[in-house]
Amino acid sequence: MRRLQRRLRSRQEKLVTRLRRIEGQVRAITAMVENDTYCIDILTQIAASNSALKSVALLLLGDHLNSCVTTAAAKGGPVADEKMDEAIAAITRLVKS
Secondary structure, three states, rough: HHHHHHHHHHHHHHHHHHHHHHHHHHHHHHHHOOOOOHHHHHHHHHHHHHHHHHHHHHHHHHHHHHHHHHHHHHHHHHHHHHHHHHHHHHHHHHHHH
């Protein structure tokens, strides 16, 4: 159990580190706009930030599928259906974004 908790904490720390990096990217984009940087350069940085956010979203989705959905599916019943519907909705939102 402790090994699992350490692994989850490590995973959480990695996600927070990625999100802080993305936060820095967004602040840099704001500075680029304030400094009247060439539009294409700003758009390139926005695309990079979007890509980084999608990577974090996919990691979180994978964690959700491997934990919550898998556990609920093993138990079956309405909770399993609910978790599956949540996962499908999350995937749909990611695909549309």
